[in-house]
Amino acid sequence: xxxxxxxxxxxxLLVELRDGRREAFDELIPxxxxxxxxIARAHMHARAGGATMQTTALVHEAFLSLVDRTRxxxxxxxxxxxxxxxxxRNLLVDMARARQALKRGGSEKLQRIDLDEVMVxxxxxxxxxxxxxxxxxxxxxxxxxxVVECRFxxxxxxxxxxxxxxxxxxxxxxxxxxAKAVLREWx
Numbered sequence: 001x002x003x004x005x006x007x008x009x010x011x012x013l014l015v016e017l018r019d020g021r022r023e024a025f026d027e028l029i030p031x032x033x034x035x036x037x038x039i040a041r042a043h044m045h046a047r048a049g050g051a052t053m054q055t056t057a058l059v060h061e062a063f064l065s066l067v068d069r070t071r072x073x074x075x076x077x078x079x080x081x082x083x084x085x086x087x088x089r090n091l092l093v094d095m096a097r098a099r100q101a102l103k104r105g106g107s108e109k110l111q112r113i114d115l116d117e118v119m120v121x122x123x124x125x126x127x128x129x130x131x132x133x134x135x136x137x138x139x140x141x142x143x144x145x146x147v148v149e150c151r152f153x154x155x156x157x158x159x160x161x162x163x164x165x166x167x168x169x170x171x172x173x174x175x176x177x178x179a180k181a182v183l184r185e186w187x
Contacts, residue, residue: 006031007077014074029063032081036062039085042155043092062087078156078164082146085154089131096127133186137179143167144179151176 010031016024029036040055040062065087074080138145143165150161151172158176162169 010077010080014076014080018072018074025066028080032077033059035081036084039081039154040088043085043088043153058088058091061091065091076163078150078160082150082154082156082164086149089149089153092127093131096125096131100125100128129187133183136186137182140182141179144175144182147172147175148179148183 010028013024013028013031017028036059037055040058043058044055062084066084072083074083134145134148137148146165147161150156150164151158156164158169158172161172161176165172167175
């Protein structure tokens with residue numbers, strides 16, 4: 001995934017971040033930015049029917065959500081990117097819920113973000129359906145859900161997923177096939 005030119009530097013910055021040096025986050029982002037944009041594009045394509053949303057806006061919104069989570073026990077680059085991917089997914093789901101609430105005449109005060117302007121109602125419904133299926137999958141088997149997040153949303157290879165989840169590539173392959181079959185049935 002990505003060019004991964006600075007794996008030792010990424011790992012060192014994650015250790016510093018875990019130890020409380022908040023500036024390490026700002027130094028880390030440029031090293032993984034291309035990967036984050038790729039993950040955001042995958043989320044946009046998967047969750048919004050291929051619409052051309054602003055991937056940069058999603059990366060930056062996720063950045064703002066993660067900036068206060070400096071005490072997470074980061075394992076490595078794959079773990080960081082996996083968590084970032086989950087944050088992106090949650091942002092898109094929250095945005096879809098807000099859009100659906102407005103559509104139903106909700107009068108809640110909603111905070112606007114750039115992405116909200118480009119999501120249409122059908123995309124919001126699709127996003128919520130996928131999110132519901134993933135929540136159901138999580139209740140069924142948490143590891144299958146993590147494999148889907150890594151493979152589909154983060155764009156990890158089997159090997160990267162195995163490393164991030166600390167399982168074998170063979171288990172990833174088996175879980176990926178099982179998760180796709182279950183999700184296909186539910187959706």
